[in-house]
Every structure is written in C-alpha cells, then in structure tokens.
Amino acid sequence: MYTSRGITAAPHRDALLGAAIGTAFVVTWSSGFIGAQLGAGAAPASTLLAWRFIVAGGLLLAWAAWRRPRIPPRDLALHVLIGALGQGGYLYGVFAAAEHGVSAGVDNLITALQPLIAAVLAVPVLGERITRRQLAGFAAGVGGVALVVGGDLRGGAPPWAYALPLAATLCLVGATLLERRTRPSIGLLDALTVQAGISALLFTALAGATGGLAPPADPAFWTAVAVLVGPAMLGGYGLYWVNVRRSGVGRASALLYLTPPATMLGAWALFGSTLTPLSLAGVLACAAAVAVVLRAPAAGSRRNGRGPRALRRSRVRRAAADPEAWGGSPPTPERRRAASR
Known part of the structure; x- marks a missing residue:
C-alpha cells in the first residue's frame, strides 16, 4: 500500500507525545503525596494547603495580570465550581482523612476507585464507550493498588472518617465530568488561575477559622509548599486536564493507577521506605491494568462505525x-x- 510520509509519521508522533505527557503526569501527580509527607510534621494540613494555593494563586494571578485574558462569565463560574470540587473538595478529603487517622494505604485504596467510577459514569454522561476489556483493566487496577498499599491497610480511624477519601474521589470525578460536559473555552493556565484562586479563598478561610493560617519558619514546610505548587499543581494537576482533553475521561483516569506505585518508589528513594515483594507485584499489576485500558480502542472511536x-x-x-x-x-x-x- 502506498502511504505518504506525513500520514504514517503523524500517528507515531502523536503516540510518542501522549506517552511523554502521560509519564510526566504520573511523576508530577505523585509528587503531591511526597510534598504532603514532607510537610506533615511541620504544620497542619489546612495550613499547608492554604499556603500552597496562596503561593500558586499569587503566581498565576501575576501572570494573568500581565496577559490580561478575557474570561467569559460562564467559563469563570464553571471553573470556580470545578476548582472547588477538583482541588478544594478532593484535597480536603484526602488530607482530612489522614488527619483523622485513616492510613495512607486505605486513603490510596479508596481514591483508587476514581478511574473506575469516572469511566463508568462517562458512559451515560459523556457518551464515551467502555469495553469489557477496559472494564476488566479498571478492576484489575484497583487490585494492583491494593497490593501496592497492602502493608498499610490498617484501621484505627473513626468509621465516618473513611467517608472522607470517598467524598474526595467523588469530587474529582464530578469536576472531571463537569468540565468535559460543559467544555469551557478558556486555556489551561487561565483555568488553573481561577481554580487556584477559589481554592486559596477556601483553604485560607479554613486555616484562619482553625487558627492555623500563620506559616511556620521550618524549612521543611516551605520545601513542601514548593513541591506542592510546582510539580504537583502546575505539573500534575495541569497535566491531568491535558490528558483528559487529549484522550477522554476513562483513559486519562486510568493513569491514576500508576501514581501509588510511583509514590511508593519515590518514598523509597527519598525516605527509605520498605519495598516488599507484594508491593512490587502490585506495581506490575497496576502497569498491566493501565496497558489493558490504553490498548483498547479509544472511547467513542466506533460510535459511527469508523x-x-x-x-x-x-x-x-x-x-x-x-x-x-x-x-x-x-x-x-x-x-x-x-x-x-
């Protein structure tokens, strides 16, 4: 068959770009857990989150003031809600669960339901397709995460506290589906500016109400803030939306299965955490699950028989x-x- 060089090269370049963006997303999203661990002993979670968004919001607002973008009122309102759910609700649920005694393993395992929930809800809400093979891959991903965090699946928290990571998961799913359903027209940096601004207001109010707004002088605190602002938010959270827009909710969410293994490896390298054979098996299971999901036909590619x-x-x-x-x-x-x- 005769093909032009451009026709054959374009899909290859697109695949390489997608793999690079996906890899960068997994690494930078995982850095959020590392930043949280760095700052855990220096200040309460509300203080850490407040200053994360004060710094991030200040940087993004300064950039916006220089660019002077025009944001339609509809898009502004939508991203206020998306930010309140995807950053405020998600992060508060994860951090508050840890503060009330939910182990990191249980926290990770419950939030690992996000790809499965998002993929299933994207079918009726967005019209995406999910095949049986993909559904099996999503279920296997939950099992892989369970193996990764198996050494930290302990109780001890009050029963209601386990609803916090589930609420966090639902907030992120809700923000993702809302963004894809409404399709705001503004660019990624403008969207992050609005979302960081509303999150700064929410967490500043929370930290101020609990008397924890004043930042400590501990260098570990500011190191954690730097990690949470740079790699975690501007990198991980931003690339999350890039992946969602490029490949759909289900396929982008599947990459979240790789973040617990990446976090585990990062904690081992930085903090000397123990790697068990069971957790390493979980890494392979997560990788296999994501491969199954991503190798399946893209969502919606056969809706019209094409x-x-x-x-x-x-x-x-x-x-x-x-x-x-x-x-x-x-x-x-x-x-x-x-x-x-």
Whole structure:
C-alpha cells in the first residue's frame, strides 16, 4: 500500500507525545503525596494547603495580570465550581482523612476507585464507550493498588472518617465530568488561575477559622509548599486536564493507577521506605491494568462505525487523491487502487 510520509509519521508522533505527557503526569501527580509527607510534621494540613494555593494563586494571578485574558462569565463560574470540587473538595478529603487517622494505604485504596467510577459514569454522561476489556483493566487496577498499599491497610480511624477519601474521589470525578460536559473555552493556565484562586479563598478561610493560617519558619514546610505548587499543581494537576482533553475521561483516569506505585518508589528513594515483594507485584499489576485500558480502542472511536482502521484508510484515500501527497505528481490508477485496499 502506498502511504505518504506525513500520514504514517503523524500517528507515531502523536503516540510518542501522549506517552511523554502521560509519564510526566504520573511523576508530577505523585509528587503531591511526597510534598504532603514532607510537610506533615511541620504544620497542619489546612495550613499547608492554604499556603500552597496562596503561593500558586499569587503566581498565576501575576501572570494573568500581565496577559490580561478575557474570561467569559460562564467559563469563570464553571471553573470556580470545578476548582472547588477538583482541588478544594478532593484535597480536603484526602488530607482530612489522614488527619483523622485513616492510613495512607486505605486513603490510596479508596481514591483508587476514581478511574473506575469516572469511566463508568462517562458512559451515560459523556457518551464515551467502555469495553469489557477496559472494564476488566479498571478492576484489575484497583487490585494492583491494593497490593501496592497492602502493608498499610490498617484501621484505627473513626468509621465516618473513611467517608472522607470517598467524598474526595467523588469530587474529582464530578469536576472531571463537569468540565468535559460543559467544555469551557478558556486555556489551561487561565483555568488553573481561577481554580487556584477559589481554592486559596477556601483553604485560607479554613486555616484562619482553625487558627492555623500563620506559616511556620521550618524549612521543611516551605520545601513542601514548593513541591506542592510546582510539580504537583502546575505539573500534575495541569497535566491531568491535558490528558483528559487529549484522550477522554476513562483513559486519562486510568493513569491514576500508576501514581501509588510511583509514590511508593519515590518514598523509597527519598525516605527509605520498605519495598516488599507484594508491593512490587502490585506495581506490575497496576502497569498491566493501565496497558489493558490504553490498548483498547479509544472511547467513542466506533460510535459511527469508523474504527481506527477505517479512519486510517480514509486518511490514506484522501492522501492518494491529493497530488501534494505524491510530490506534486497526480496519483496513478494503481496508486488509487492500492490506497483504497
């Protein structure tokens, strides 16, 4: 079959770009857990979160003041709600659960339900497709996370505290579905500016109400803030939305299964945490689960009967009919027949 160089190279470049963005997302999202661990002994969670968003919001607002973007009122209102759910609600649930005695393992395991819940709800809400193979991959991902965090699955917290990470998970799912359903038109940095601003207001009010707004002088606190602002928020949270927009809710959410293994490896490298054979098996299980989900046909690719092969044939036919695809010479009948196969 005759194909133009551009037709064959474009999907390859797109796949490499997607893999690079996905890898960067997993690493930077996982840094949020490392930052939380760095600052855990220096200040309460409300103080750490308040200053995370005060710093992040200040930087983003300064950038916005220089650019002077025009944000439609509808998009402003939507991103206020998305930020309140995806950053305020999600982070408060995760951090508050830890403060009330929920172990990191249980916290991670409950929030690991997010990809499965998001993928299932994206079917009726967004019209995305989920195949049986993908559903099996999502379920296997939960099992892999359970193996990764198996050494820290302990009780001791009051029963109501276990609802906090579940509420956090539902907040992130709600923010994701809302953004995809309404499709605000503003760019990513403008969206992050609005979301950081509302989160700064929420967590500043919370920290002020509990008397914990004043930051400590401990260098560990400011190191944690730097990690939470740079890699975790501007990197991880920003790349989360990039992945959602590029590949859909289900496939992007599946990458979250790789964050507990990445966090575990980071904690081992930085804090000397123990790696057990069971947790290493969990790493492999998570990787296999994500591979199953991502290798399945993209959501919605067959809604109109045009799967990946049909779309590729269509592109090749168009290229065959375009003289520019053949260096300016008109396509011969033989080339047309070959391209239509």
